[in-house]
Amino acid sequence: GQNIDQPTEMTATEGAIVQINCTYQTSGFNGLFWYQQHAGEAPTFLSYNVLDGLEEKGRFSSFLSRSKGYSYLLLKELQMKDSASYLCAVRDLRGATNKLIFGTGTLLAVQP
């Protein structure tokens, strides 16, 4: 079956670093995505990992370990505008499908 787990909520301080973890179980893994979603808005693409290792993009980095079924999103120099939900999603290639399976999201609150 498919299972994606991430913490429900996290709180961090402006200027700090926060790491949001995601673990997954899927039989047809072909990439892991992180999306950001502000309240009442559409999810927007942040990062994509298909090979093990760290992908860095400005203040945001994402890490993947396929053998452990584990990823994290690292946010540096936190800003108030980073308060949002962060969605972990796995691309599943079982059968003829090519679809994203989402976790329930982690609501990050950045405090002054």
Next chain:
Amino acid sequence: DVKVTQSSRYLVKRTGEKVFLECVQDMDHENMFWYRQDPGLGLRLIYFSYDVKMKEKGDIPEGYSVSREKKERFSLILESASTNQTSMYLCASRRRDSKYGYTFGSGTRLTVV
């Protein structure tokens, strides 16, 4: 800038009504998807479409149907709306050979009373 447009931002319908949610993309994408998003449950896939006139059931298709008569438009139909279909509905699209994820629309918050 690429766009996925959902026709309504907010919608209120009565139980038993037939409801149409429209989604249009201007990127010539082959794949289109309908998700619903509920607190504590995340995004769940209702239906998706590989290409024009093609459709596949997702994880929660019961009570829904879809139509893809033109490449740019993917419609979600609630045959007889019920209160448990009150939710945020998100449409997304993707180019078939893209290694990246989806482009999402802004969502339609549907309330069934």
